[in-house]
Amino acid sequence: MNLERLFSKRTRTMRPSEIRELLKLTQQPDIISFAGGLPNPNAFPINELQDVVKKVLDKDGKLALQYGPTEGIRALRNTLANRCAKDGIDATSDNILITTGSQQGLDVLGRIFLDPGDTIIVELPTYLGAINAFRAYEINFEGIPLDKDGMQVDLLEEKIKELQKKGIVPKFIYVVPTFQNPAGVVMPESRRKKLVDIANDYDLIVIEDDPYGKLIYEGEAVKPIKSFDDEGRVIYLSTFSKILAPGFRLAWIVASQELIRKLSVGKQALDLCTNTFAQFIANEFIESGYLDLHIMRIIEMYRPKRDKMIEAIKKYFPPDTICHKPRGGMFAWATIPGNIDTEEMFLDAIKEKVAYIHGKAFYVNGGGANSMRLNFSYSSEELIEEGIRRLGRVIERKLKESK
Ligand SMILES: Cc1ncc(COP(=O)(O)O)c(C=O)c1O
Missing domain, CATH: 3.90.1150.10 (Aspartate Aminotransferase, domain 1)
Known part of the structure; x- marks a missing residue:
């Protein structure tokens, strides 16, 4: 055949x-x-999870084993929104979409934004899984080199202008600004602000992918790019994969309500909802202070x-x-x-x-x-x-x- x-x-x-x-x-x-x-x-x-799983089954077993809303269960979205505030991100549960790993988040972003032939901007080097997720949408990549402080945003502005001359408006800029995968570098606050300014000036969207921001071995945390965003043009992703367990396949997106609604429609066809049981467990794990x-x-x-x-x-x-x-x-x-x-x-x-x-x-x-x-x-x-x-x-x- x-x-x-x-x-x-x-x-x-x-x-x-x-x-x-x-x-x-x-x-x-x-x-x-x-x-x-x-x-x-x-x-x-494993021991803490044994305790948490028992609690979830005792307390919420009938809900935890059922289908849930596409956006994610309200309790976990609330908990994550409250944690956002600690990072300087202003969010309510309506700004949160739970996804089946950030990898799904990237794919759903591709679904709602990308048409064949579109252009996006990424770091050189960047996360391999993002290249694969976005490449499936038959798009063109433009790369901006990193230095020890992450994406060189002055080169970014030059690139945007160069593309403009050719009549190309990039659909978004994808960055991993904190303990970058693969290069390990951190973009300092001044560059983060500059990046948001550029996005505002040129009317662009920034996707900030942040799985590693909490794994700090020295020095202070740098606030997420999303915390400098007043216009709802930064989309923030994080995940439980590196801070709890990748087997949960649990992650979240923080974005404007309008975007969360669109993303949720995009996600619906993929899996109806993210694993409800894992969401209840993760929420209880955080609420018990274990995370x-x-x-x-x-x-x-x-x-x-x-x-x-x-x-x-x-x-x-x-x-x-x-x-x-x-x-x-x-x-x-x-x-x-x-x-x-x-x-x-x-x-x-x-x-x-x-x-x-x-x-x-x-x-x-x-x-x-x-x-x-x-x-x-x-x-x-x-x-x-x-x-x-x-x-x-x-x-x-x-x-x-x-x-
Ligand atoms: C930058 C980056 N984004 C996304 C992911 C995917 O994470 P998840 O396990 O949540 O799908 C990874 C995993 O290594 C990553 O390094």
């Missing part, structure tokens, strides 16, 4: 993600994997892992490797010297039983060939040291070969 002729035009142009194929290799049990963005499973709050304690606990667990990774990179990678110590989040981003292509080097690394994600995967313009993203939350400190030592050996060999 010739299925090809039946597939939609969009499906016919879809190619299997090379990264997915590579990631399959990292799942062999003896591989030290720095590839995924996985929380440490030893931190999962804040849990975040404090994982910060203490991840900080020494981050330190170990940075220390090991200094010890085992070539001396002119560039790798800044991230102040939070889950990733170190290393740029190695010489003419090494980290995508080509990947199979050598797998032979040494160690894995990472190559830099090019995060670039919409083919950049990043000599960079790599290294996750430090998942592995033990011992395995971090060993894995980086092995990678150092692979790099050294590659450098010798390329001379």
Whole structure:
């Protein structure tokens, strides 16, 4: 049977993600994997969840096991709106949409905003899952390079003007401003304000994706871009994946009521509603005070892992490797010297039983060939040291070969 002729035009142009194929290799049990963005499973709050699940079933079992509203259950939306206030975001429960992971949030945003041929602006590098979600809508990407303070907003303004001259208005600007995935950098407050000013001046929308903002190992929190938005043009996403458990598939969007209504219609066709049981559990987990304690606990667990990774990179990678110590989040981003292509080097690394994600995967313009993203939350400190030592050996060999 010739299925090809039946597939939609969009499906016919879809190619299997090379990264997915590579990631399959990292799942062999003896591989030290720095590839995924996985929380440490030893931190999962299993005892607390046992308590919470029992409470939810005793108190609200009949509701928790039923379908719920597409927007999410009111109690959790209320709780999240109250937490927004702590971050300087002005929101009521009507400004919150619960989604099945932020990944679904990104897809729904694509659904409501993007037509084939549209243009959006992203960071260079940016989150791979966002590239994939938006690419499915057959759009064009424009990239703005990061520096140590995140997206270079002066270059952003130049890019917007350049596009304007060609008659192109970007549909939105997608940013991960806090402990960026993959680069780990934080956009300071002054740049955040400037970004909002630019969005106001050029009548644009900003999508602020913030899964890592609470995982701070040093220094102060920076207020979300959304907190500087007076015109309802910043759409904020966050998730329980990194602060509780990704298995919940639970996240939220904060936006104007008008947008929440549209997004909710977009989401309805995808899943009717996000897992109601998980929503009740997450709400009870927060209300019982467990979430804040849990975040404090994982910060203490991840900080020494981050330190170990940075220390090991200094010890085992070539001396002119560039790798800044991230102040939070889950990733170190290393740029190695010489003419090494980290995508080509990947199979050598797998032979040494160690894995990472190559830099090019995060670039919409083919950049990043000599960079790599290294996750430090998942592995033990011992395995971090060993894995980086092995990678150092692979790099050294590659450098010798390329001379
Ligand atoms: C920047 C960013 N956005 C979104 C997601 C997706 O998160 P979720 O598990 O909520 O779908 C991730 C996960 O790694 C991420 O790093």
